[in-house]
Amino acid sequence: ASALTGTAKSTWASFLKSIASFNGDLASMTAPPFILSKTSLVEYSAYWTEHPKLFVAPAKEADPEKRALLVLKWFLSTLKQQYSSRSEKLGSEKKPLNPFLGELFLGHWEDEEVGKTVLISEQVSHHPPVTAYSIFNEKHGVKLQGYNGQKAGFASMTINVKQVGIARLRLEKWDEEYLITLPALHIEGLVYGSPFVELEKSTIIQSSTGFFAKIDYAGKGWVGGKSNSVTAELYDNKTGKLLYTISGQWTKELVVKKAKTELERFEHGEKNPTTALTIKPIEEQDPLESRRAWAKVGAAIDKGDYDETGIEKSKIENAQRELRKKEKEEGTAWERRYFTAVDKVDEVDALVERAGKFMKGVLGITPVCMDEPAKTNGVWVFDTKKYDDVVSGRKAEEVRRAGETVLEATE
Numbered sequence: 499a500s501a502l503t504g505t506a507k508s509t510w511a512s513f514l515k516s517i518a519s520f521n522g523d524l525a526s527m528t529a530p531p532f533i534l535s536k537t538s539l540v541e542y543s544a545y546w547t548e549h550p551k552l553f554v555a556p557a558k559e560a561d562p563e564k565r566a567l568l569v570l571k572w573f574l575s576t577l578k579q580q581y582s583s584r585s586e587k588l589g590s591e592k593k594p595l596n597p598f599l600g601e602l603f604l605g606h607w608e609d610e611e612v613g614k615t616v617l618i619s620e621q622v623s624h625h626p627p628v629t630a631y632s633i634f635n636e637k638h639g640v641k642l643q644g645y646n647g648q649k650a651g652f653a654s655m656t657i658n659v660k661q662v663g664i665a666r667l668r669l670e671k672w673d674e675e676y677l678i679t680l681p682a683l684h685i686e687g688l689v690y691g692s693p694f695v696e697l698e699k700s701t702i703i704q705s706s707t708g709f710f711a712k713i714d715y716a717g718k719g720w721v722g723g724k725s726n727s728v729t730a731e732l733y734d735n736k737t738g739k740l741l742y743t744i745s746g747q748w749t750k751e752l753v754v755k756k757a758k759t760e761l762e763r764f765e766h767g768e769k770n771p772t773t774a775l776t777i778k779p780i781e782e783q784d785p786l787e788s789r790r791a792w793a794k795v796g797a798a799i800d801k802g803d804y805d806e807t808g809i810e811k812s813k814i815e816n817a818q819r820e821l822r823k824k825e826k827e828e829g830t831a832w833e834r835r836y837f838t839a840v841d842k843v844d845e846v847d848a849l850v851e852r853a854g855k856f857m858k859g860v861l862g863i864t865p866v867c868m869d870e871p872a873k874t875n876g877v878w879v880f881d882t883k884k885y886d887d888v889v890s891g892r893k894a895e896e897v898r899r900a901g902e903t904v905l906e907a908t909e
C-alpha cells in the first residue's frame with residue numbers, strides 16, 4: 499500500500515507520470531515538495547569520511563596486505579553513510595538541491611585520536627552536474643580526492659543511476675595510491691512514494707602496491723539475497739591468491755574472513771557513531787558556501803512553504819543563468835577555486851590498466867566498471883597550488899570578487 503495519502507498521493511502519482519518522460523537529467527526533474535531536501539548535492543562528499551579513524555587507519559599499518567584490507571574496510575564503511583543515511587534520518591531518499599557552478603562545501607572533522615581531517619567539496623560543473631572533492635588528514639598523510647557525476651535513466655518505475663568519476667586514496671607515508679570506482683545504483687520504492695537507494699553490479703579497488711579488490715553488490719530478491727548485500731574479495735595481484743573476503747549487508751554488519759576462518763565482524767550502527775562535521779556558522783561563510791547560498795531556500799523548505807521555495811530557488815537559478823550569459827559575452831569562464839580538469843592522470847591510467855589485466859588474466863572475467871566513462875568533462879584533480887593561494891590569502895581579491903558577483907546577481 500502506498501505510504502502516501504491525500505494530496506501527497508495525487509502529486510506523487512502525477513510526479514511518477516512526469517518521470518516516465520524522464521530525459522536523464524535528474525536535476526531537471528521537478529519533484530513534489532515533500533521529497534525535496536534542503537541539502538545540496540555538493541555536501542555529499544562528506545559521506546566519505548564520517549568515520550575519520552577508519553579513514554586514517556591504513557596509514558598506521560606497516561604490512562601492505564593488512565593496509566589494503568583496512569582500505570577496503572574503510573570504503574565499505576562509507577556505503578551506509580553515502581547511500582542510506584538519508585533514508586534512515588528522513589524516512590526515505592530525498593531529492594538534493596542541484597548545486598550551482600562554484601558552490602562550495604567546506605568543513606573539517608576533529609577527532610581526539612587522529613586529529614583534523616579537512617573537507618573541500620566544489621561543484622566544478624553544472625551541465626552536467628559534477629562534484630569534485632579533496633579530503634585530507636595532514637597529520638597521517640592520508641589524502642582522498644575524486645569527482646563524480648551521474649547518468650540516470652528510468653525504466654519500469656525505477657530510476658537507474660550510473661556514477662561517472664573515480665576516487666583516489668593516497669597514503670603519503672607508504673607512497674601508495676588506491677584507485678576506487680563508484681557503484682551503480684537504482685532507486686526503489688518510487689511507486690510507494692518512499693524511494694530508497696539500492697546498489698548494484700560491481701566496483702573495484704586497485705592499489706599501486708599490488709592488491710586488488712572486487713566488490714559485488716546485490717539487493718533483495720537477488721537469488722534470495724537480502725537488501726543492501728555486498729561481497730568483497732581482496733586479491734594479491736602478483737600471486738592471484740584470494741587473501742580476504744568481506745561480506746554481509748553494507749547497512750548492517752559485515753564479516754571479514756581469511757580463507758574460510760572468520761576474523762572479525764564490524765558494523766557502523768550505534769556502536770561506531772559517526773563524527774560530526776564542523777562547518778563555519780552561516781554568517782561567517784563565504785557567499786559561495788552551500789548553506790549560506792541556499793539559506794532562504796532551506797528556510798522555505800523547513801516551513802513547508804513551497805511557493806517561497808520556488809521563488810528563492812529561481813532567484814539563484816536566474817542569477818546563475820545571468821552569470822553564464824555574461825561570461826559568454828565577455829569570453830570568460832568561471833574560475834574553479836580548488837580543482838582543475840586535466841585530460842589524463844598517468845597514475846590513474848596505470849592503476850586502471852593493472853586492474854584490467856588482473857581481471858582478464860587472473861580472474862578470467864571481463865573487466866567490470868572499467869567501461870564506465872571515468873571521465874566527466876575531464877579528470878578533475880585537486881590543485882594544491884590553488885588551495886595554497888586561497889589559504890595564504892594570495893587569492894583574497896578573487897575570492898571576495900567571486901562572492902560579490904554571486905551576491906549581486908542574487909539580489
Ligand SMILES: CCC(=O)OC[C@H](C)CC[C@H]1O[C@H]2C[C@H]3[C@@H]4CC=C5C[C@@H](O)CC[C@]5(C)[C@H]4CC[C@]3(C)[C@H]2[C@@H]1C
Pocket residue numbers: 517524525527528529533542543545580581591592593594646648657659661685693695
Ligand atoms: C529525479 C526524480 C526525483 O527527484 O526522484 C526523487 C527521488 C528522491 C529519487 C531520485 C533521487 O535519489 C537521490 C539519491 C542520490 C544519490 C545518493 C548518493 C550518492 C553518492 C554520492 O557520493 C554521490 C551522489 C549520489 C550518487 C546521489 C546522486 C543523486 C541521487 C541519485 C538523488 C536522486 C535525484
